Amino acid sequence: MSNIPDSLHPATWLPLLTTRYMGRGDNLVPEEATSTNTLLKEMAIAGAPAGSLCLSETQTAGKGRLGRSWHSPAGQGLWLSVLLRPCIRPEDAPLVTLCAALAMARAVEETTGLDARIKWPNDLVLCGKKLCGILLEIGFAANGIDYIIVGTGLNVGCSAYPTELAHQATSIQDHMAPPPRREILARYLSALEEIITRLEQDGFAALAEEYRTRSCTLGSLVKVSGSVEFTGVAEAIDENGALLVRDEQGNLRRVLAGDVSVRGVMGYV
Numbered sequence: 001m002s003n004i005p006d007s008l009h010p011a012t013w014l015p016l017l018t019t020r021y022m023g024r025g026d027n028l029v030p031e032e033a034t035s036t037n038t039l040l041k042e043m044a045i046a047g048a049p050a051g052s053l054c055l056s057e058t059q060t061a062g063k064g065r066l067g068r069s070w071h072s073p074a075g076q077g078l079w080l081s082v083l084l085r086p087c088i089r090p091e092d093a094p095l096v097t098l099c100a101a102l103a104m105a106r107a108v109e110e111t112t113g114l115d116a117r118i119k120w121p122n123d124l125v126l127c128g129k130k131l132c133g134i135l136l137e138i139g140f141a142a143n144g145i146d147y148i149i150v151g152t153g154l155n156v157g158c159s160a161y162p163t164e165l166a167h168q169a170t171s172i173q174d175h176m177a178p179p180p181r182r183e184i185l186a187r188y189l190s191a192l193e194e195i196i197t198r199l200e201q202d203g204f205a206a207l208a209e210e211y212r213t214r215s216c217t218l219g220s221l222v223k224v225s226g227s228v229e230f231t232g233v234a235e236a237i238d239e240n241g242a243l244l245v246r247d248e249q250g251n252l253r254r255v256l257a258g259d260v261s262v263r264g265v266m267g268y269v
Contacts, residue, residue, distance in 0.1 A: 010055050013182040022082065022189035025052030032058050032074075036081040037137055037151040043083065044139060044147040050085040051193075055185070076157035077171070078181055082192065084148040087200050093145055094257070095204045095241045097122040097136045098211060099195045100150045104132050105214050107187035108154075111179045112172055117216035119262055120234070120243045124154075125216055128265050129170035131155055152188070156181055205239040212237055217262050226258030234262075 011029040026048040033039055033056035040054040059072035059079050072079045084096065101122040108116040108124070108131070116124045116131055124132035135151040155161055155171035156178050162169075172178040198206050212218060217234045222245060224230055232247035243255040 010057060010182070013055075013185060014053075016182065017186050017189060019051075019189050019193045021049075021051035022193045023051060023053055025049040025083065027052055028054045030054075030056050032056060032060065033079075034060050035151075036079055037135060037149050040081040040083055040149050040151075041137055041139070041147075044149060048083055050083060052083040053080055053189075055080040071161055071165075072153060073157075073159055076155070076160040078152065078154040078156060078185055078188075080185070081149050081151040082189070084150060084196060086145065086148060086196055088145065090140060090144050092199075092204070093138050093148060094121075094136070095199060096148050096150060096196070097134055098204070098241050099199055099207065100134045100136075100152065100192060101132075102207060102211050102214065103191035103195050104134070104152060104154060104188055106191040107184050108132075108172070110187050111184050112176060114172065114175060116214075118211065118214050119265055120215065120217040120237065120260055121241070125265055126170050126175065129168055131170055131172070150192070154184065154188075156184070203239070204241050208237060208239050208241075211241075216265060217243065217260065220265075221263040223261040224253075224255055224258050225261070228258075234260075 014023045014027055017023045026043055028039055036054040036056050036059060043052060056079050058074040098121050101118045101124060104124055105116050105118055108114055114126060116126050119125050122134040123130055132154040137149040139146040156173060158171050158173040160171045195207060220234055222232065222234045224245060230247050232245040234243055235246050236244040238244060245253050245255055247253055
C-alpha cells in the first residue's frame with residue numbers, strides 16, 4: 001500500500017509541536033535511517049540536549065527488544081527515538097520504558113479513540129495484537145544517568161508489518177482510517193513530557209494506577225522467560241513497576257525483567 005497521506009513531510013512536523021522541550025533540541029529527520037536509536041545515541045554521546053529526537057520515514061535496521069529486528073516500511077508508521085536526560089536514580093531508569101508505553105497509549109486513545117492496552121512492560125496491543133514496540137538504550141556516567149534513548153515503533157498503516165505476522169501484529173489502519181501521523185506524534189511527545197516530569201518529581205507511584213488501568217497483563221495467565229522460566233497469573237504491578245505473578249505453586253514472584261507472554265495476546269495460547 002502507498003504511504004499514508006500526511007499534508008506535511010515529517011521534517012516540517014516539529015515546529016507544530018507545543019511541548020516545552022520534546023522535539024525542540026538537535027533534531028534529525030532523515031528520509032531513511034539504519035536505526036533512529038543508533039543515530040540518536042550518537043547525538044546523545046556528542047552532547048545533544050534532552051528533548052532531541054530522530055524521526056525517519058523508514059528504517060533499514062530497526063531495533064526491537066531482546067535483539068529482535070523491527071520492520072519499518074516507508075510512511076507506514078511512526079519510527080522515532082527521543083533523547084531524555086532525566087533526573088532519576090540509575091536503578092529507576094527501566095521505569096522510563098513503562099512511562100513511554102503509557103504516553104503512547106494516551107496518544108493513540110486521544111487521536112483515534114482506540115483502546116490500546118499495555119502488555120507489561122512496554123508493548124502496546126490492540127485486540128490482542130501488537131501495535132507498538134518500545135526500546136530503551138541507557139548510557140551511564142560516573143554520577144548517574146547520562147542519557148536514555150526511547151525508541152518507538154507504532155504501526156499506523158496496514159502495511160506496517162509483514163503479512164506473516166498478521167496473526168500477532170496489527171495497525172491503526174486495520175481498525176479505522178488513521179489520523180495524520182503528526183497528530184499522534186504531537187500527542188505522544190506532549191504526554192511523554194508530562195509523564196517523565198511526574199516520574200522525576202513523584203516517582204512511578206504517581207503513575208502506577210493509570211498504568212494498571214491500561215494493562216492487558218493483570219489477571220491473565222502469563223509465561224515468564226529469561227534467567228528463570230515459570231507460568232502463573234499476573235496479580236499486580238507494584239509502585240516500582242515490577243510485575244507480581246502468582247506461580248503454579250502458589251508463590252508470589254516479583255518480575256523485574258525478562259520476556260512475558262500473556263495468554264490470548266500476540267499469538268500466545
